[in-house]
Amino acid sequence: MNFWKEWRIWLLILAVIGSLIAISPNPWASGVVVKYVDKDSPFYGEIFPGERISSINERAIQSTIDMLEYENYTGMLRVFHNGKLTLKEVKGNLGLEVKNIGISNLNLGMDLVGGTRVLLRPVYEEEMNESDKNLLIDRVISTLQTRMNVYGLKEIKFQAVKDVAGNRYVQIEMAGASKKEIDDLLEKQGKFEAYIPRMVKFVNGSGVVEIGDKNYTIAKAGENITVMGETIGINDTINLGKIEFKVWNVTNESCILAGKVFTSEDIKYVYFDPQHSYVRRYGKGWEFSFQILVSDEGAERFANITEDIPVEIDSKTGESYLQQRIYLFLDETLMDSLRISAGLAGRAYSTPMITGGGNTEKEVVRNERRLQSILSSGALPVKLEAVRVDTISPSLGSQFMKSVLIAMLGALIAVSVIVSLRYKTWKIVLPIMLTCVSEIIIILGVASIIKWTIDLSAIAGIIATVGTGVDAQIIITDEVSGRRDIVFSM
The missing domain is CATH 2.30.42.10 (PDZ domain)
Structure with a gap:
């Protein structure tokens, strides 16, 4: 058999090359x-x-x-x-x-690069039962995850943990971070804003938008628009009928004015109790629903903006919705958008229902908690006390990394020596060791693609996996060569 005509060899080579590209090793990186x-x-x-x-x-x-x-x-x-x-x-x-600057695309855990681990204890109300406490922990984690997404922090792990007495805590791990960064995350509370856009179509260079019971003429002025004698451009704001509007877009045919419907001050309460919220089966999937309490001013703004928005029918469900959605922002970051039921148009509801759906119960619960967190402006539902703080310095993490690399290199050398003593020919030893190294590269390549965190336990698992692979290769080699010696586990 011609070695280079074997397609499996080329598949392995391509997998190794692809993994190296994914890892992007650069040991000389500086900065x-x-x-x-x-x-x-x-x-x-x-x-x-x-x-x-x-x-x-x-x-x-x-x-x-x-x-x-x-x-x-x-x-x-x-x-x-x-x-x-x-x-x-x-x-x-x-x-x-x-x-x-990292020497590769691998996401290394705090054991290897340093970081901070904080154990937080929620301060519960005395009358809360165990079920409510567990729900509160889940809400805390959901809120922290929302904050993490808003502020662009992607390397934080949140986990609910228990001690031997059954007490639940929230554990936060952040690789390469200081305690101050985690403290800052816990202290942050976002600015919530909800917008409903209104499209104004131009006819002969101008158009009309109705807000409440008053019409406003919008005229195109180059790349800007003129409203009530004032010229404004994209991202500028103007008050129409006691509602603040922001210019989202201007084209030759139309412009989009987004009315600020709700702010953090307008969301008086987000309900979590079973009387005002639920998750249930709906058709072939699941749906959630929860109620919020908004201010009278916010409800009035909602009614004025939605009064004459056209209605469309969903071809899949047959339900009627307004053609415009409501867009939810946290610290000026778009978090989500929701459809508005046609029955709400022009009505000042102070206790509207927020609904949504999904394919699985887990997905629906996650989406519900996320929306509840956004509408709460990212506010934590309970006070948290730091019980324990563990910090690993970057220098100590670097020492761990060196020790791990030495251990892996030592393991490879030991395996190659034992395999060499057994077979005494490089034609067998070299392919086994190349396969061993290839397995490590492919595992690390996949880890870099899926953003899998490489920590000490993960490295131990990689070494164990490769060791098992060497065992299998020795058995295959003995079977192919016709040997029947006892095969000792490596």
């Missing part, structure tokens, strides 16, 4: 990336998490050690970041937390 910017930092609003700092005062920044030299600096700093130059007068506190 730092911003992890966190303190609100008191002179660079707050100028430098953002995720940006790379190339140099400070014309000196190249190769690692976090270089940044430490400027931690207590006083004077003018010239910071070159992401192709931009920022000049700031500083007085001893940069307020920046940075990390070294």
Whole structure:
């Protein structure tokens, strides 16, 4: 058999190449990336998490050690970041937390790169039963996950844990983070806003929008529009009928004005109790529904904006909805959009129902909690107390990483020596070891694609998997070569 004509060999080669591309190893990478910017930092609003700092005062920044030299600096700093130059007068506190640029696309756990683990205990009301406590824990985790998505934090793990006495806690793990970053996450509460857009079509350069019982003429003025004698552009705001509208888009044919229906102050209460919320089967799937209490002013704005929005019929369900949705924002980040039932048009309901559906109960429950968290402005439903804080420094994590690499290399050498002693020919030993290395590369490649966190337990699992693979190859080799010796487990 011609070795290079075997399709399985080429499949393995392609898998290894694809995995190496996914991992993107770059052991010579240098530089730092911003992890966190303190609100008191002179660079707050100028430098953002995720940006790379190339140099400070014309000196190249190769690692976090270089940044430490400027931690207590006083004077003018010239910071070159992401192709931009920022000049700031500083007085001893940069307020920046940075990390070294990764040498690969692998997502390493806090055991290997350092980080913080916090155990939080909810402060329950005395009369709460166990079922309500469990529900509250789930709401806390859902709220924290919502905050994580809003603020662009992707490397945080939230988990409900129990002690031997049955008490439940919330555990937060953040690789490469400090306790201050986690404290900041716990303290954040977003600004909620809900918008309903109105499309105004232009005829001969102008159009009319009706808000409440009054009509407003909108005239096109180049890339802007003119309303009540005032010229405004995209993202500008104007008040029409006591409702704040923002210009979302302007074209030659139409413009879109988004009316701010609700704010954080308008959402008086989000109901979680079984009397006002439920999850149930609906047809072949599941649906959720929960009630909210809104202010009279918010209900009136909703009625005025939706009064003359056209209605459309859903071809799948036969239900009637308004042609425009309501868009939910948290800290100016679009979180979701909901359809509006045609029966709500022009009506000032102070206790509307929020409904939704999905294919599975788990999916529906997750969506319900997420929406409840958004409507609550990301506010935590209960006070949390820190019971325990574990911090692993980046230097200690680096030592763990070196120890792990040495252990893996030692394991490969030990396996290759034992296999060599058994078969005494490189024609057998080399393919076995190449297959072993290929398995490791493919596993790491898949891990980088699916963003699987590589920690100490994961590495132990990889080593065990590869060891099992070597066992299988030895058995196959003995069977193919016709040997019947006792095969010892590697």
